[in-house]
Structures are given as C-alpha cells and as structure tokens.
Amino acid sequence: NRTGVPEVVYGKGKETEDIANILFKLAEDNGTALATRVNDIEGVMKSLNNIKDIDKYYNIGINNIAKTIALTKKNYKIKSIGKIGIITAGTSDIPVAEEAKEAAKIMGCDVLTAYDVGIAGIHRITKPLKKMVDEDVYCIIVIAGMEGALPSVVSSLVDVPVIGVPTSTGYGIKETPLLTMLHSCTPGLAVVNMDNGFGAGIFAGLIGYNIYKRLNIQ
Amino acid sequence: NRTGVPEVVYGKGKETEDIANILFKLAEDNGTALATRVNDIEGVMKSLNNIKDIDKYYNIGINNIAKTIALTKKNYKIKSIGKIGIITAGTSDIPVAEEAKEAAKIMGCDVLTAYDVGIAGIHRITKPLKKMVDEDVYCIIVIAGMEGALPSVVSSLVDVPVIGVPTSTGYGIKETPLLTMLHSCTPGLAVVNMDNGFGAGIFAGLIGYNIYKRLNIQ
Amino acid sequence: NRTGVPEVVYGKGKETEDIANILFKLAEDNGTALATRVNDIEGVMKSLNNIKDIDKYYNIGINNIAKTIALTKKNYKIKSIGKIGIITAGTSDIPVAEEAKEAAKIMGCDVLTAYDVGIAGIHRITKPLKKMVDEDVYCIIVIAGMEGALPSVVSSLVDVPVIGVPTSTGYGIKETPLLTMLHSCTPGLAVVNMDNGFGAGIFAGLIGYNIYKRLNIQ
Amino acid sequence: NRTGVPEVVYGKGKETEDIANILFKLAEDNGTALATRVNDIEGVMKSLNNIKDIDKYYNIGINNIAKTIALTKKNYKIKSIGKIGIITAGTSDIPVAEEAKEAAKIMGCDVLTAYDVGIAGIHRITKPLKKMVDEDVYCIIVIAGMEGALPSVVSSLVDVPVIGVPTSTGYGIKETPLLTMLHSCTPGLAVVNMDNGFGAGIFAGLIGYNIYKRLNIQ
Amino acid sequence: NRTGVPEVVYGKGKETEDIANILFKLAEDNGTALATRVNDIEGVMKSLNNIKDIDKYYNIGINNIAKTIALTKKNYKIKSIGKIGIITAGTSDIPVAEEAKEAAKIMGCDVLTAYDVGIAGIHRITKPLKKMVDEDVYCIIVIAGMEGALPSVVSSLVDVPVIGVPTSTGYGIKETPLLTMLHSCTPGLAVVNMDNGFGAGIFAGLIGYNIYKRLNIQ
Amino acid sequence: NRTGVPEVVYGKGKETEDIANILFKLAEDNGTALATRVNDIEGVMKSLNNIKDIDKYYNIGINNIAKTIALTKKNYKIKSIGKIGIITAGTSDIPVAEEAKEAAKIMGCDVLTAYDVGIAGIHRITKPLKKMVDEDVYCIIVIAGMEGALPSVVSSLVDVPVIGVPTSTGYGIKETPLLTMLHSCTPGLAVVNMDNGFGAGIFAGLIGYNIYKRLNIQ
Amino acid sequence: NRTGVPEVVYGKGKETEDIANILFKLAEDNGTALATRVNDIEGVMKSLNNIKDIDKYYNIGINNIAKTIALTKKNYKIKSIGKIGIITAGTSDIPVAEEAKEAAKIMGCDVLTAYDVGIAGIHRITKPLKKMVDEDVYCIIVIAGMEGALPSVVSSLVDVPVIGVPTSTGYGIKETPLLTMLHSCTPGLAVVNMDNGFGAGIFAGLIGYNIYKRLNIQ
Amino acid sequence: NRTGVPEVVYGKGKETEDIANILFKLAEDNGTALATRVNDIEGVMKSLNNIKDIDKYYNIGINNIAKTIALTKKNYKIKSIGKIGIITAGTSDIPVAEEAKEAAKIMGCDVLTAYDVGIAGIHRITKPLKKMVDEDVYCIIVIAGMEGALPSVVSSLVDVPVIGVPTSTGYGIKETPLLTMLHSCTPGLAVVNMDNGFGAGIFAGLIGYNIYKRLNIQ
Ligand SMILES: Nc1ncnc2c1ncn2[C@@H]1O[C@H](COP(=O)(O)O)[C@@H](O)[C@H]1O
Ligand SMILES: Nc1ncnc2c1ncn2[C@@H]1O[C@H](COP(=O)(O)O)[C@@H](O)[C@H]1O
Ligand SMILES: Nc1ncnc2c1ncn2[C@@H]1O[C@H](COP(=O)(O)O)[C@@H](O)[C@H]1O
Ligand SMILES: Nc1ncnc2c1ncn2[C@@H]1O[C@H](COP(=O)(O)O)[C@@H](O)[C@H]1O
Ligand SMILES: [Mg+2]
Ligand SMILES: [Mg+2]
Ligand SMILES: [Mg+2]
Ligand SMILES: [Mg+2]
Ligand SMILES: [Mg+2]
Ligand SMILES: [Mg+2]
Ligand SMILES: [Mg+2]
Ligand SMILES: [Mg+2]
Structure with a gap:
C-alpha cells in the first residue's frame, strides 16, 4: 500500500x-x-x-x-526481505524487543536476537554482534533502559544503521535512556519513542523493503 | 572503515x-x-x-x-549510493537541512531538496513529495521546528523510511518538535536529536550504503 | 447569568x-x-x-x-444557538469528546461528531470535515493525544475557530499533544487543558451564544 | 480564502x-x-x-x-466585523497586546484596549471591563505574565469567550502564566502559546468573521 | 522549646x-x-x-x-495566642485545611474557617473575608489547587500576612498552583510546599506565638 | 491602606x-x-x-x-514596628538581601543583617543567630542559593517564623534552592519566589505591622 | 575480578x-x-x-x-577491608540504608549505622558522628529524602569522603533531595542515584578495597 | 583541618x-x-x-x-598522597578536567591525564586506561558531555572508584550526561554536579588522604 x-x-x-x-x-x-x-x-x-x-x-x-x-x-506468503538483528541490554527490555520482532517479521524480516547482553560488561556484546555481522544483517535494533548507552556502543562497532529503543521500565527518571540515545556522539543511530518496539520493527522493515525492492527490480 | x-x-x-x-x-x-x-x-x-x-x-x-x-x-571519487530527499517546514530549518545534505553527500548520496514547504498549508507538500517518489528516493529526511508535525505527515504518505530532525530555533518550549516527532502515530519515522542535521545525513547514508553494497555484490 | x-x-x-x-x-x-x-x-x-x-x-x-x-x-427548552463539530483523532479520545458534547449541548449547540478519523491517514479527515463545513458549523473542537497534530491540520483547512483539546491517555510524555497544539503554526487554533472536554464545550457554547445574541437582536 | x-x-x-x-x-x-x-x-x-x-x-x-x-x-477596504477588547495585566505585556491588535485589525475587528489594569489590585479592572461590555465586544483577549491569573478573573465576570495569552517576560519560571491559564477553574477561557499575540488576534478575528458572515447572510 | x-x-x-x-x-x-x-x-x-x-x-x-x-x-491548657483564618478554594482542599487547623490549634490559635469559597466566582469570597477581618485575625492561610490564584486575590484585599498552600489533587500538571502562588504579583504572600497544611498551621502558629509573647511581656 | x-x-x-x-x-x-x-x-x-x-x-x-x-x-516619619534579621549564605545573595532590607525598612522594620555566614561551615552561623535572638527579632529572612539548606537549618534553631528566599545566581539547575526550601523538614519556614527579596521584606513587614498594631491598641 | x-x-x-x-x-x-x-x-x-x-x-x-x-x-571468608558509617535522616530511608549495608558487607566492610538522626534537629547528629570518627571509618554513606540536606551537613563536619543517597519516598517533587545533594556547597560529597543503596555500598567498598590493597602490599 | x-x-x-x-x-x-x-x-x-x-x-x-x-x-611542601587518573571524552571537557586536576593537586594527588579519548570509538580508551592501572591509580575521574556514557564504560573496566563529572557544554538538553551517569548500570561510579571539576578533585583527594593516613599510621 x-x-x-x-x-x-x-x-x-x-x-x-x-x-x-x-x-x-x-x-x-x-x-x-x-x-x-x-x-x-x-x-x-x-x-x-x-x-x-x-x-x-x-x-x-x-x-x-x-x-x-x-x-x-494459510495460502499467504510474506516475502523475505532480509535479516536484521535485535539486541537488548537487560531482561526487562525483552517484551519491547519481542514486539519489535513481531512487527519486523510481518514486514518480511528474518530476525536474529541477542537478549540481555548487558552494558556493565561491554565484552559480552562482542560475540552476538559478530554473529549478526557475519549473517549480514542490514540493520540492528538496540533496546536499553537505565543509562541507555548500548545503542551508541553498538553503533560505534558496525556499519549498518542502528535503531535505538529506550525503555521506561528502569528506576529513577524514566526519560534518561531516551535522552542518552538522542545525545549519542556516534552518528548512525536514530531513535524511536520509549518502549516503541513496534515503531522500531516497522522502521527496520521499511529499510529492508527498500533494499528488497531495488534488488528485485534489477 | x-x-x-x-x-x-x-x-x-x-x-x-x-x-x-x-x-x-x-x-x-x-x-x-x-x-x-x-x-x-x-x-x-x-x-x-x-x-x-x-x-x-x-x-x-x-x-x-x-x-x-x-x-x-581531485582523483578521489565518492561512489554514488542512491537518492534521498530532504524537506524543511520553514526557512529557519534550512541550515540544519544543508548540514544533513553535506553529510549525506560525503556518504555518496544524491540529494533532492524541497525547503519551506510549510505545514500550515499541507497542500504545498504534495508536489515536491511526488517528485521525490518519482525519482525513487530510498529515504527522506524531514526537518521541522515549532509544532514539528511535518515528518509524521510525510511518513504517512510514502513507503520509505523517514528521518525526523527537530529544530530548536522556534519560539516557546524548544523541545516541542522533538516530542511531537517521538510521539508520532505513523510508524516509519525515526528521530535524531534537535538540530542534528549531521546525524540524519549520516544515518541516511548508512541506509544507502547497505542498499548499494547488496546491489553490487550480486 | x-x-x-x-x-x-x-x-x-x-x-x-x-x-x-x-x-x-x-x-x-x-x-x-x-x-x-x-x-x-x-x-x-x-x-x-x-x-x-x-x-x-x-x-x-x-x-x-x-x-x-x-x-x-420537561417544560424547559434550551435555545438552539448553532452547530459545532467535534472531531477525535483516536478512539481513546472519545470520552473527552463526549464530555465536550454534553457541555456544548447544555449551552444550546447542535453537535456533529466524527470520531477516530486518525492522523496517520490524513485522507480520512476530508469527508467528515466537508460535511461539517457544508452544515455550516461555526466552530470545531478537535481532540487528540499522542503527537496531537490533528487540530493544527483541521485549522489549516477551515475558516472557523478551532479549539484543540489534548488528551493525556497516550503513552510516553503526557504533555506532548498539549505542547504540539500550543506551538501550532496555523493561527485560528486556541487550546484548553489536557482532557478538558468540558472547558472546550463551554467555550464553543460561548461563541455560539454571542453569535445567537447578535442574530436575534436585529 | x-x-x-x-x-x-x-x-x-x-x-x-x-x-x-x-x-x-x-x-x-x-x-x-x-x-x-x-x-x-x-x-x-x-x-x-x-x-x-x-x-x-x-x-x-x-x-x-x-x-x-x-x-x-488605498482603494482596499477591510470590512468591519465587530468589536473586541484587549486587556493587559502589566506594562511589559503591551507589545504582545499590540501585536494581537494589529492581527485583529487586519481581520476587521474594532479593538478596545485597557492596558496595565494590574492584578494585584483586582478593583482596577472593573471600569475598563464595564466599558467593553457596554460597547458590546464579542470577545476579550487578556494578556498576562507572572502568575497569569487575570484571564481567569476576567472570564469569571463576562459572558463572552476569553482568549488568554501568557507572556514570558516576567521573572522566575517562564511557563507559569501559561500553566495558570490552562488550569483555570472558569470555563470560557482558551489559551494560545506564550507571547503569541498574533495567534490570539487571528483567533478573535475568526470568531468575528463567523458572526459577521451569519449576520450578513440573513 | x-x-x-x-x-x-x-x-x-x-x-x-x-x-x-x-x-x-x-x-x-x-x-x-x-x-x-x-x-x-x-x-x-x-x-x-x-x-x-x-x-x-x-x-x-x-x-x-x-x-x-x-x-x-486533662489538666493541660494550651494558651490562646490569637485568631487566624483558613480559606479553601474548593472542597478537595479541605483535608489539607483541616490538617492546617489542627496544627494551628495545638500552637494555641483560634481558627476561623471558610471552605469552598471558589475562585471562579470571586464575589463569593467577600463575606467570609470581611468576617475574618472583623474578627481581627492576624494571618490567613489560603489553600487552593488547579490554577491556585486564590491566595494572591486574598492577599490583595487584606493587610495581614497570607500563607499559600498549593494542593496537588487537581488534574493536569500538579505543580501549577505552587508556581502560581510563587509568582504572585501581590507581596504579602509566602508559600509552603504542596499539601503541607501542617507546615502552614505551624508557621501561622509561630507568628501568633511571637505576637502573644510581646503582648504578654508588657 | x-x-x-x-x-x-x-x-x-x-x-x-x-x-x-x-x-x-x-x-x-x-x-x-x-x-x-x-x-x-x-x-x-x-x-x-x-x-x-x-x-x-x-x-x-x-x-x-x-x-x-x-x-x-523630611517631615514624614516611618513608625518603627520591630526588629527582624536578614541572613545570607553567600556573597552573591547580598543584592537580594539588600532589596529585602529596603522593603522591610519602608514598612518600619529595624533590620539586623549577617551576610555570607556560609553553609559549608554551619558553625559560622551560631554567633550572628544568637545576636538576633538576643535582640529579640520577631522574624528572620534567610537567603540562599546552591543547595539552599540554610533557611531550614536556621528554622530548626529559633522560635520565630523564617522566610526563605532562594536565589538563582548559582550554577547548575537554578530551581534547586527553591525546591530544597519547599521540601524542608522543619516547620516554621515559608518561602517566596526565587530572588524575590522585595516580597520577603514586605511579608516580614506585614508580620511586624500586625504585632505593632496589637501592641499599640492595648 | x-x-x-x-x-x-x-x-x-x-x-x-x-x-x-x-x-x-x-x-x-x-x-x-x-x-x-x-x-x-x-x-x-x-x-x-x-x-x-x-x-x-x-x-x-x-x-x-x-x-x-x-x-x-561456610568455608568462605570475606576479608575485612575497614569500617564505614551509614547514616539516615528519617525512618523511611532505612530500607535503602540496609541495602547499602548488605552491599558494603559483601565487599568486606564493617558497617556502623545511625538511623533517623533527623535533620530538623541537627544537634541529634553530633553523637553518632563522633562515634564513627572515633571508630576511624574511612567513608560515610548518608541517606536522606525530603530536602536532602543531611549529606552536606555531615560532609562539612568530617574529613572522609561522603556518599549521598537521595531517597524518593518523601512527598512533593521526588527529585528534590537528589538536586540538593548535587548542588551542595561542601566539597567531599559525591552522589549516586535516588534509592541506589546498592551503588553506594559498592562504591564505599571499592574505596575500602583500594585502601586495604595498599595497606597489605607494604 | x-x-x-x-x-x-x-x-x-x-x-x-x-x-x-x-x-x-x-x-x-x-x-x-x-x-x-x-x-x-x-x-x-x-x-x-x-x-x-x-x-x-x-x-x-x-x-x-x-x-x-x-x-x-616556597618552604611549604604538599604531601604526596597517591596517584589518580583524569580522563575526558572530548576536548571541550578539558577545562573541567584541569580544574579537577588543580583541586586534586592541592590535596596532594599526583595526576595522570588522558584527554579526548572519545566515546564514539571505545577502542581509543584501552591504552590510557591500561597505563593508569599500571601506575596504580587509586581512583579515576571521568569527565564527559553529550551522552555521558564514558564514566560508566571506564567503571566497568577497572577496580577503583570512578567519579563521574557531567559537562554542560554540549548541545541539546544539558542535563543529559548527568542523568546518564546517575542511571549507570555499573556500580563503582559516583557523581558530582555538572561542570564541578573542583568537587571531583577534592573528593578524589579525600579518598587519597584517607589511604595515606592509614598507610602512614602503621
Ligand atoms: N555537526 C555534527 N553534529 C554532531 N556530531 C558531529 C558533527 N560533526 C562531526 N560530528 C561527530 O563528532 C566526532 C568528531 O569529534 P572531534 O573528534 O571532536 O572532531 C565524529 O565522531 C563525528 O561523527
Ligand atoms: N507573530 C507571529 N506569530 C506566530 N505566527 C505568525 C506570526 N506572524 C505570522 N505568523 C504565521 O507564520 C506564517 C508565515 O510564515 P512565513 O511563510 O515564514 O512568513 C503564516 O502562516 C502566519 O500565519
Ligand atoms: N503532616 C506533616 N507534614 C510535614 N511534616 C510533618 C507533618 N507532621 C509532622 N511533621 C514533622 O515531622 C517531624 C516528625 O517526624 P517523625 O519523627 O518521623 O514523627 C516533626 O519534626 C514534625 O515537625
Ligand atoms: N522588586 C520587586 N519584586 C517583585 N514585585 C515588586 C518589586 N517591586 C515592586 N513590586 C510590585 O510590583 C507592583 C508595581 O508594579 P508597577 O505598577 O509596574 O510599578 C507593586 O504592586 C509592587 O508590589
Ligand atoms: Mg555505526
Ligand atoms: Mg511512511
Ligand atoms: Mg483555520
Ligand atoms: Mg466568562
Ligand atoms: Mg495583603
Ligand atoms: Mg524554627
Ligand atoms: Mg567533609
Ligand atoms: Mg569499576
């Protein structure tokens, strides 16, 4: 449409x-x-x-x-438009990640996930990120609460667009991860609203759809 | 890199x-x-x-x-990775748009611009938008201050990812356009920080780079 | 009184x-x-x-x-002072709209309603708006949450005063639609507080009362 | 138009x-x-x-x-659509009031003004308000900074719609008069953004235009 | 002590x-x-x-x-230190007013109350205020939510110190009445925190205690 | 008056x-x-x-x-209504203190001042406070910026009403001392707006005026 | 590790x-x-x-x-790294203090506590503080809500680093004690987030660990 | 003292x-x-x-x-109490870092600095951090603006207390780095106010002073 x-x-x-x-x-x-x-x-x-x-x-x-x-x-087939990655910093970010996954899937994305890779220990992120890059994801959604620094870190390590989703389930001032992501020093990061897994999934899907369209026109 | x-x-x-x-x-x-x-x-x-x-x-x-x-x-050639559109609501948004353009250009984007298409008169946007769609842009950056509703409107009319850039040059409470864009009801819109034309241009470039890479692998 | x-x-x-x-x-x-x-x-x-x-x-x-x-x-007759329109962006805005309607009705307004005309799809608004204009409403109340851009859009399409009512039932930062409406670029829009359907209805009634008075003096 | x-x-x-x-x-x-x-x-x-x-x-x-x-x-004649009142609480609110006046005048309003009627001494407002009512204004614009209570007071004394314009020139927290006006207990008051005299004047003009149209159709 | x-x-x-x-x-x-x-x-x-x-x-x-x-x-007698007035704008402010009353009473105040005198109808305040002045209260506590303008109005009508108590039970942005009272244009008004009836009562008591002490030294 | x-x-x-x-x-x-x-x-x-x-x-x-x-x-004599104290935490609070003093003096107060008594070293406050108590002040105005804790400390040491005046000249978030004073745990403290020395002086004057009136009636 | x-x-x-x-x-x-x-x-x-x-x-x-x-x-022995003090202003701060204590204990701290020493009565703090100093604590954690001034007061009286923990359980604006502590005029005070007893305990533990290490190398 | x-x-x-x-x-x-x-x-x-x-x-x-x-x-000798590290994310954070350094030096610290180690490229931090650990610093001050994530990253890599200093010189919402640091997921991090290099230096000095004292008592 x-x-x-x-x-x-x-x-x-x-x-x-x-x-x-x-x-x-x-x-x-x-x-x-x-x-x-x-x-x-x-x-x-x-x-x-x-x-x-x-x-x-x-x-x-x-x-x-x-x-x-x-x-x-049963006779409807969603066209596969490419792979994306979804990463969460903590366990409480998982519902938002799953919403993003479902939104992306209905758009035709194949979704690789890596949940609870932490931020306190940056080292934990290396392996899942390497796998996503090896699988040739065209975009990564990164979901984080608390200080919200993970999307920025991921963005500084990869050459695909990163979509940050701040979550509001942490303690303290709930806008913090949103602000952190918006003020990131690494370009290559755009943001959707707090807890908006759906928006992130659709946005990722739209990128894939535009890749797919161009690949299949040729 | x-x-x-x-x-x-x-x-x-x-x-x-x-x-x-x-x-x-x-x-x-x-x-x-x-x-x-x-x-x-x-x-x-x-x-x-x-x-x-x-x-x-x-x-x-x-x-x-x-x-x-x-x-x-002089002997360096930036590879052309595809077309994007850049739209501004008002005239005071143009410096931010031009920064986005320069960032996107260094990434290899061909940039179509439509400045000061207003929001008070939504009708003014139809023509430039149609041109961008006809030229097959793969992404549109929309820059707006004041109430900041333009990115949302654009996103509801096209099937490419839209990157919203709120500007802080209006009057009143400067976070307003940022908030409006974040709370948009139309999926397909992601946001960078206030006045961050550079970030929007790079993000658009990264999408293009990932399209280009996949097109040229085949 | x-x-x-x-x-x-x-x-x-x-x-x-x-x-x-x-x-x-x-x-x-x-x-x-x-x-x-x-x-x-x-x-x-x-x-x-x-x-x-x-x-x-x-x-x-x-x-x-x-x-x-x-x-x-039973023997009391509220004088009919003219027609107004009430529009909501979503379904969750309807209680506020109904409160506005009851307030306007007790002031003597005849109320036309169009609920859930969306904002994501601006096209959906054309028909109900045309009907209101054809029925010669003298004022329109527009109720919206989330990004809150609908009152501004309506105001840019009609030549009657528009009263914006932001609702706080959305997600995220609840003041967003209020801010959007206040920072609207289209003049012809005034605002009441979040969820204040009653205030909007009375305000619309006062406009009608002043039209009615002048019409019936002559 | x-x-x-x-x-x-x-x-x-x-x-x-x-x-x-x-x-x-x-x-x-x-x-x-x-x-x-x-x-x-x-x-x-x-x-x-x-x-x-x-x-x-x-x-x-x-x-x-x-x-x-x-x-x-020289040969253009703005049609006279009716009288409005413009009131300011202090002297520093006058520039906003004058902007409102010019906007209203271009819409065809005849404008009565009463500036610096104070709020500290509510009694000072009685006389100018009586004059406006006697002159049959169909709407009053009230402009105030600091605590911003004047529009609410005026609204409680008259039966015409009141448009509140908060000014940001006072000391302290500049959003205060805006908040006061939005949270007013008296219905019959709607608000435009801080310092937006222009918006208030146009809104008042639109009310008058709708009165005028109905009066002259008959 | x-x-x-x-x-x-x-x-x-x-x-x-x-x-x-x-x-x-x-x-x-x-x-x-x-x-x-x-x-x-x-x-x-x-x-x-x-x-x-x-x-x-x-x-x-x-x-x-x-x-x-x-x-x-039973054999303990609180010394009577003078009369104060307590006024509320609405009915939901009464619990805070009663807390203020109990605090003032234990300090030795005789308390006159006038609850729900409204603000929408300023006229309603004249009578109770006159009574308080006639009874020679040395201080008035005024409790209000919503727009919070009542303390300022009272202060502009009397020559005793007024203590404003903002309440947070209204709708909208709960800090509004606090801000209104702080930005009042009428001197003679000081403020305690939202809902702090106790603090207001004790403060009024301390004023009375200092009057009483000086009266009884002579 | x-x-x-x-x-x-x-x-x-x-x-x-x-x-x-x-x-x-x-x-x-x-x-x-x-x-x-x-x-x-x-x-x-x-x-x-x-x-x-x-x-x-x-x-x-x-x-x-x-x-x-x-x-x-030259032939006008302001009646002496009693003594008050004015204390500042820092040197940058002095202009506000002096405004308070002038306001209080025109009301008839005799003013004792103690400036820059610090808060970092609470011990520095003992001596000037003792002097004020010995001189029988009926009220103390305490002016502080930064963390704004001084009024609360003073209030916990004396049995006269304390009026807190937050100043906005410090660094960081300018509302901090206002918030601190409002949330004080010691009753006996009321607050005026940031930098409002005038308001504090008049409020202190009104207390004194009400003491004076009662003393001189007898 | x-x-x-x-x-x-x-x-x-x-x-x-x-x-x-x-x-x-x-x-x-x-x-x-x-x-x-x-x-x-x-x-x-x-x-x-x-x-x-x-x-x-x-x-x-x-x-x-x-x-x-x-x-x-049972056969695991946490090494004792030194003594710290934990102080709370009120009784509602105790759960946060106990969390800090458990965190500090697992790091090897011996913990002295003094709860509910109040702020309204500064005098109440002298004795427990003296005991902590006599027991040679190397750091004090101070936990407070409401106005949050206690950490600053403690810091001005001792020569060890003070860690402030604001609590959000008070009434009013929950960020107040955080702001107060951040804007403290006494150096020697650092802050963790609201209610973050755990973070304070670990931070204190890390200081102790670094003292212990250096003492035991020699 | x-x-x-x-x-x-x-x-x-x-x-x-x-x-x-x-x-x-x-x-x-x-x-x-x-x-x-x-x-x-x-x-x-x-x-x-x-x-x-x-x-x-x-x-x-x-x-x-x-x-x-x-x-x-000339004859005064500041006792050397140990080494600390000071790190900044960007170049605009350097004035705050230098203030921290001067404050720490007057307390007797030997200061190692590493400025502009970036955050966009986390890899840049490894070397200077390793040097500080090798030199046995007992504490590190980390100064950052923008998203403010660097102190948290540093804290996750070392076993000494980290003092975060947010700077307000970036663009956008100036409280962002402060919020990020406060909401850090890594314990071992405490924070001082925006731009408060002095406070951080003194706090670091107090830790060192307490180490020094205990080392030299033995
Ligand atoms: N206009 C801009 N807005 C935001 N970030 C930018 C801009 N221009 C450059 N940058 C980023 O700032 C960093 C360079 O900072 P510096 O090392 O201080 O020159 C790079 O990582 C860029 O990606
Ligand atoms: N003083 C004012 N305050 C707010 N909006 C205004 C003002 N003056 C003009 N406008 C609006 O700004 C738009 C003109 O913008 P522009 O095309 O940039 O001149 C028009 O739609 C006007 O309705
Ligand atoms: N309703 C109230 N609001 C604010 N402070 C109060 C209130 N009631 C008592 N206080 C103060 O709280 C302190 C008593 O606290 P606590 O020792 O916990 O009972 C006293 O110093 C009172 O001044
Ligand atoms: N420094 C001040 N701060 C706040 N209000 C003041 C100050 N000086 C005078 N006022 C008040 O401002 C009003 C005078 O305003 P105006 O008529 O504009 O001179 C009087 O009601 C005074 O009570
Ligand atoms: Mg990247
Ligand atoms: Mg779209
Ligand atoms: Mg219109
Ligand atoms: Mg009215
Ligand atoms: Mg008065
Ligand atoms: Mg006291
Ligand atoms: Mg100290
Ligand atoms: Mg660490």
Missing part, C-alpha cells in the same frame, strides 16, 4: 471482541494482520476461535511476551 | 588553525573529509590556502549555510 | 448523594443542570429516583461514556 | 529586503498584508519606499511597539 | 502501634501531642485505649478529615 | 524618566515611596534632581546593591 | 525460581553472592532450601528490610 | 582585588591556597604582584585553562 506498512490493530483500550473482529477483517482483506498491546490474549483467541473454519484457513501466531497476535492466511 | 562513517571534524570549540590541519590530515589519509559547525569559514579557508599546492590536488567545497567545508582529492 | 455559563456540578471527589442533591437543586432553580466526572452514575441515578415525582417533571440524560448526567425540566 | 486568515509575513529570521518584497507582493495580490516580528522596521520602510509610487497607491501602517507593518491599497 | 514547635508524630510510614506509643510518650512529657497523616485512625485509637486510665487523664481529639489525633492531658 | 503594603515602583522595563515621576508622585501622596529593580540609578537620580526643591523637602535613600531608591518627605 | 565488584543478582523483574538458581550458581563459583530487590524473599528461600545440602555447605543471610539474600560458602 | 579540605577562594562574582587578598591571606595562614573560577587571571596576578616580596616567598601556579591560581609558600 501507499505507506508500505501493514495496517495493525493497536489493542490498548480496545474491547477484546473488537480486537478479534478488526484483526480478522484486516487479515481477510490483506492476507495477514497483526494485533499489538493485547492484554487479554486468551480472550481474543476465544473470540477468534468462534469464527467458523478459522483454523482451516488461517495460521494464528501468538507471542505472549510481546502481547501480539498475528493472523495469516 | 569499521563504522561505515567517514571521520569528520566537529568544528565547534576548535581553533581555526586546528580545524584546517585536522581536515587536511584526514583528507590526505582517506581521500575526502568534512568539517562541520565551522564558525569562521573564512579563517579555515585562509589556513587551507597556506598549504602548498592544495588547489592543485584538492577540491574544496564550502557551504556557508551549513557551515561545512569538504576537502576532497 | 453573568458569565453565560450554566452552573455545573463537578462530580470528582464529591459524594454520590451530594451530587444528586446539588444537581437537583440547580435544575430546580435554572431549569437545567449538568453533572460531570460522575464515577458512580448508577448511584447518582438511584439518589435522583428517590426524589418524588422526578420522572414526572424532569428529563434525565445519562451519558455513560462522558460520565455526565443532565437534568432538565 | 480557505482558512479565513490573511497571509502574513513572519519577519523573524527573514532578511529586511525579503520582508519588504513579500509584503508588497502579498498586498498587491490581496489588497492588504501584514508583517510581524519585524526587528528592523526602519530598514523595511526604506526598502518599501524604494518601490515606485508606493505612497500613491498604498497606506503603510507602522506599529513600533508591536513590531508590525501593515500595507494596504 | 528551642524551636517553638511542639514535637509531632508524622504518621506516614509508621506502624499503627508505634504511632500510638510515640504519641502517648510525647503527650506524657509535654502535656499535649499531635499525630498527623494517620491512615489507620481506628487502629491507633484501639492501641491508645489499651493504655490504662487514658480516658481518665487525657482528652483525645480525632480529626478524620485531617487524619490527625491530638492527645492532651 | 487596604493591603498594608506601600505602593512601590517596579523599575524593571520602565523608562528612567517614568520611574522618577511615578516615585515622586507616590512620595508626594503618601509621604514615602520606594523604587526597586532600578538599573540606571544615576539616571533616575538626575531626573529627580531636576524636580524643584526636592532636596529641601525630601530625603533620597539610594541602595546601589539593592538597586532601590527610597524617597521620603 | 576485573571490576572489583562481586556479581550480584538484581531481583526486580526476575522469577523467584531464577533468582534462587542464579544466586546459587554465583555463590558456587565465587564463594559468596548477593541478591537484591527480592520481593518474594520467602519464595526464593523455599527454592534455595530445595537445593540438596545447602544448609550444610552454605550460610544464608536474609535481610527483610533491605530485601536482600546473601549466600556464602 | 576538620574537613580535610583546604579553604579555597571561589572566584565567580568576586572582585579581582578581593580574590587576590583572600588568596594571599589563606596562603599566609595555611602555607597554600587555591582560587578557582577566576575570570580575570591577569588582574589577580597584577594585584598579587603588588604584594611586597611575594616572589621571594611564594610560588604562584597559574592554570589558564582551569582558570585557577595556586599560591604556595
């Missing part, structure tokens, strides 16, 4: 029943659809399962950590 | 003489180099011109609005 | 019983009255229904989304 | 020569035009006076306190 | 049992004592009542709105 | 000539008057000296540190 | 079972280990007790106030 | 003449003294040189980058 971004159901504040219905409608029209920020995943599943023959024609992909549900027609 | 980003002289707070020397040293080693935030462009030029035979072997590119100086060996 | 604004019971922090009593007292004196921010609507209704013959002499208008109760004497 | 607002040259950051040229161009096309935030009024005047026969065909209205220049064809 | 302020038990975060014990100990030593911020008043009462003969030798003064308990020996 | 506060000319932003004229007018009417925040003291003096016979009938009191001018008829 | 800091399990957000396992693993490898921010201490204890022979080979040190569990091999 | 910290003249806001006199007085009494934040170093030097025989009996140490002057009796 015009924006290159699949329509997605933002679950927060919506009724369980409504989420299921909108999700089904979108998948019906477009082959695949994603619901994010779904608090009551079980409830939405119950509603979806009431839809006749849903199991026959659709795959349902639940991610309980990301709080997402992907609904995809 | 390791980060895909050319070494750049950040002129702010450096002596005129020093800027010229570092710039020359970097260009000597790498074929090309850029100095940004150069307040006294004339002074740096004078210092450069004292270097023997500089005119014979180097091209000097001055951008008085961006406050940048690019120094490139 | 002196201020042109009907006395209203602000329910927050008041006892259920007290809300009912004050509301009844005000309606008795003035023909109509409104209670807002009523958490326990059922409780207030129970108290009102204990009042003798209330059903015989009064109409009770409950709005469960707005959390308001309007109490109006 | 579409927005009901005359195109205005925002002088800040523009070259003296450019301001004069744009202003003349706009006045030529539309009969009248306004330049605001003109630092070098004398310079712009000099440029305007170089235009052949300008004195013969145009009236030039300079406001040195507002820092505005209005350029109007 | 050295500071002129009775030792007080700050109940917040203390165990029920502990509050009762400290309170009793202090009253035993000094004749009277006060516990503030007592969440579980009933619990503390139960603990106190377990103390042998407490009813015989002590008066217990519970204030359920202020959340305070005063314990005073 | 009604507020117990002499009318004062706030010099900031006023023309030199105007300050002199208003000051003279006020002194003529009331016997004495004060101008504060007078940047060009020399200029105002020149204007005053142009007034015929001013030296014959008036005393002019200049305070170059406070930036104030007091104008008092 | 490289950083001189024992690996510690940060319990917040981790599963009970996981905390127990990581803690055991770390203690097995290093002889001792600490878990902090353990909400469900009982649950972790249950999990630990399921480990075979744990009681035989390990000492388990629970601190219910600090919310920490220390697990140490 | 009692605090272990030499008395220092804080030059900001003091008269040139006064700085010279206080500095001389302090050096006379204590053998050595330091003046910091001296804007007019030349002026102070001139004043000092007017003092009879100053060159004969005193060494004067000027640091034009730090803006400090140290005055030391």
